[in-house]
Amino acid sequence: MSKPPKYWHKAKISLSKRDPILKKIIKQYNKGHLTTKNNPFFSLCRTIVGQQISVKAADTIWNRLETKCKKKIIPQKIIKLKTTSMKKAGLSRQKISYLKNIAKSFKNKSFDVSSLKKMDDVSAIDYITQLKGLGIWSAQMFLMFNLNRPDIFPTKDIGLIRAISKNYKKRYPPSEKFLNKISNLHSGYRTVFTWYMWRSIDPTDVEY
Secondary structure: OOOOOOOHHHHHHHHHHHOHHHHHHHHHOOOOOOOOOOOHHHHHHHHHHHOOOOHHHHHHHHHHHHHHOOOOOOHHHHHHOOHHHHHHOOOOHHHHHHHHHHHHHHHOOOOOHHHHHHOOHHHHHHHHOOOOOOOHHHHHHHHHHOOOOOOOOOOOOHHHHHHHHHHOOOOOOOOHHHHHHHHHHOOOOHHHHHHHHHHHHOOOOOOO
């Protein structure tokens, strides 16, 4: 198993002191942590596949896509794949066009991943969302899973909202006022909070 982000242990201690509900969840899933592929192209493609569908459905489609790419998700493979073949994997025409666009942007180097490391979260999200097909949610997933930013709070993520409703016994979806309260409570380590919320409703490790 890969090592957790450097801030992970400190975050668990800090968040456990702030939030008794989260403390129980952290104890329950104490050995788990955010895992990183450290492959920017892989991560962005994975977020495209995962947009607006369940984790289970995304995993199924992703596995089919990997098979068609002979387990190598790289720009050249995605560019060469035929639309009909990608459709058979379960991808919509729109997602196929997004994947092809990202592959071309990586191949011709019009998208500079290395520059993201120097940007703050807001600037990085603005830069990523300039790529067609990548909205704020996709950019946030990239910041969490690829760049390991500690304080990302993806409030448009259905799984996160469902988990907050369940764990804090709030109606679905929780009010904006309550989400702001939760956001402030876990400020500084909202990525860690989000990961544990996901884990509390799904035993499968979320990975992008």
